[in-house]
Amino acid sequence: MRLEHWRSALKSPVGGVAATLLVAFAVLAVIAPIIWGDAAEETDPAALSLGSSPEHLLGTDALGRDIALRVLVATRFSLGLALLATSISVTIGIILGVLPAVLGRRAGRLVVAVVNLAVAFPALLLALFFAVVFGIGSHGAVLAIGAAGAPSFARLVQTNVASVSGRDYVSAARVAGVSRIRLVVRHLLPNIGEPLVVNATVMAGTALLAFAGLSFLGLGVQPPSYDWGRLLGEGLDRIYLNPAAALAPGVAVVLAGLAFTLMGEAIAQVVGIRTGIFRIPQRMPDPAAQAESGRDDDAVLVVEDLRVAFPSADGQTEPVDGVSLTIQRGETVGIVGESGSGKSLTALALAKLTPENAAVSATRLDFTGESLLGRSDAEVRRLLGTSLAMVFQDPMTSFNPSMRVGWQIAEVARALEGRGRREALDRAVDRLRKVHMPVPERRARQYPHEFSGGMRQRAMIGMGLMSTPALIIADEPTTALDVTVQRQVLRLLRDVQRDSGAAVVLISHDIAVVSQMCQRIVVMYAGRIVEELPVDRLASAAHPYTRALLGSVPDMTTDRERPLATIPGRPPDPVSRPTGCAFAPRCEFADAQCGDVPVLTAVGVEHQRAACWHPREEPLPVVADAEIGGRV
Incomplete structure (x- = not known):
């Protein structure tokens, strides 16, 4: 992502709001555990499960710990785990996305089929499945969310790699003998980086919400550690007695997820999301x-x-x-x-x-x-x-x-x-x-x-x-x-x-x-x-098509009052190429014999051959180098 793109994104209203929120959360993630980490762990037997008060703005939990401080301190753990899961999704997605360009045709198709099959399943179901496979806890949840988000990112990489791989500079690199790995690293990935950055930014917000959901269900962070999702689950038990205990971590999750999503949208608006195999055939040589x-x-x-x-x-x-x-x-x-x-x-x-x-x-x-x-x-x-x-x-x-x-x-x-x-x-x-x-x-x-x-x-x-x-x-x-x-x-x-x-x-x-x-x-x-x-x-061209090409080239003697000479009709579609001579439908000399395919045969002067049943012998009007354009 170029620096000017980031600056343009931050200047937009959406980007400015998103950047402000992200900076605020980043500052909290750094300083909150340092300043309030110990205070958030202090228990007060005299203030168990209290509501809001001047001493405890959001009340206390069942052990008398200050909920407001715990929400602030949980910022580092919540954002850190979400970003770690996102990095896993991006890494796996890039690998799966570029494999079809690195592997051979058959192996590449197999990778594409596996990715398509994985994308067909909802990401939430995949996350729940992988959470059971990798085990309950923060480590398992990170791996589960990272693996669940990888297929959609891999599909994005595959699509963008396919759009770039046909460019001339990629073909030039192949002609130059550049290895497949170097081709991917130097020519493919750098030119699809912008949509990948946008998608990864949005994915971070999605990972944050998914991680909070797993912790809320008891599959994510386990005691004594805590994140916003676990605090939300604990506060939900007493939502009618102290609504702030559940609302505060929920608002934090929504704001952080919204900040990542808005930043991705801002970047997207500025950026403008925007070889064959040789084989020897079984046929007789001509x-x-x-x-x-x-x-x-x-x-x-x-x-x-x-x-x-x-x-x-x-x-x-x-x-x-x-x-x-x-x-x-x-x-x-x-x-x-x-x-x-x-x-x-x-x-x-x-x-x-x-x-x-x-x-x-x-x-x-x-x-x-x-x-x-x-x-x-x-x-x-x-x-x-x-x-x-x-x-x-x-x-x-x-x-x-x-x-x-x-x-x-x-x-x-x-x-x-x-x-x-x-x-x-x-x-x-x-x-x-x-x-x-x-x-x-x-x-x-x-x-x-x-x-x-x-x-x-x-x-x-x-x-x-x-x-x-x-x-x-x-x-x-x-x-x-x-x-x-x-x-x-x-x-x-x-x-x-x-x-x-x-x-x-x-x-x-x-x-x-x-x-x-x-x-x-x-x-x-x-x-x-x-x-x-x-x-x-050229003046002795024998094939009617060659003569028509020459006749369509204007020169200094061309009458400007008359329309330019053209060849009637249009070239045939390769899918529906006519039998026999392909030029016959546009040729004024065509007859029944042109239903057979003509072969290149010597005509006219030495080293001249034409594939035509009715080669022309009369010379064309003067076709001089000066008229055609002159020698270089």
Whole structure:
């Protein structure tokens, strides 16, 4: 919880009242036993069970002890036990909440099922059950209330961890080879801390009420010790003779519980409570893919028949359906297509960053000459972490907002190379300097929100250069950036590639951006590759979809009086992908033959392939680099 959040919470009327009450109770908890501890234990045989009097404001108990003093002295024991029980609930809840992110898929589901089952039972019933199990007394009551409150807190942690685990900075940490424990401690928990603090504050008030209830029933604090709940039980026997004996501890319980709850609500108002498994499928390799595999002598990436499937109501759906791709060392390849064509999901599958419920399969998946199929997670993480760099789409979510940028970049060297903190940070500063970051020493000490969008993308590229990448996958790195910054980022990628010799895969929905720096373009539609061709042969594009993408790019000669060219219709839903050619419903050349699935076949010039039954041969109107955007 940031300091400004606490200050804002205390300035609100609710927060001010809650803070005043909590401070008052804290002072009583410290000084009351010191000042009145002995007096509260003194018995007076001449004043047994008296009502209110000038000497005894709230009367005396059956042994003649002053009730008012006992209520004040009981503050320390009552609050201390409640806070101890809350700390047990929070500790157990955090452990159970993060276990699904640490354990494997099956073990994680088992933990989630156990937590869901425990949450189904009322907390009071669980507390009574655990009180019997752990034994009668203050120790048993603390354990009982702590265990009873843990399931609801664990559910909160699980929900918030799930919401954060899909962020780009978490994926970046996974690519960097960060261990699961470090991932939880450094990237997940710090970014869900605010709702956890709010819930823990409210839970303290609930624990106080629960503890008083157990003591009232005789299951909590036992004589000669006493807390508010035990004093309430003792006063209830004489409530008609001396109502103050029961009302005073009851009011103390209500006020303390209300103070914790109000503080939690005040904080909540201010804060604004606010990878897949590779498997070898039992299918025959595609003959065309086998033919292409002969070109991979100097390839950094070779993938054949890549498929990504997700469970659906009808069994499963495949957003990525049989992608085969070869990337040569030092080559720059662009992957283009509309949103939903499977571009980003293909990249995530190659980096082993797909969601837990995704099933990723391939007949071949080689990276830097080594197969990733059949390897353990640790081996794959070590190989990808040192040789693969990812530049994610949204620069705002690419970094952990609770960590300084320099330490995030340095984490790559610490996790994969075992460098010390200072050595890793020095290298991170050097990498920031490498990507032309102004004043890198100062920027390394800043948080991501202090960076502009272009600076965050530069820092993300710098993170990828902490090792020596053989392949850089840039997933729409210029999204949400203005044209000037966009060109700077693309030039930086080009400079990094020239200096490191790495291959670059640039993913974009904008064919104009891709044509500025790529040597070869791969066009995807509905999870499949529909065309592959050299960038200097765009005018000879054969697939109607590629030609439609090119036709939708305006240039300086476009008539501004006419509507911009668009592609009619929309991409198909992977769940209901049409049989045969997926582009047929939007294609003006479609006929009955398009009911069969076309395969990539050589067309036109050398190294050009298209998956189309009716490839176009006539050249497009002049499609020059200058018209598309110019070279970087």
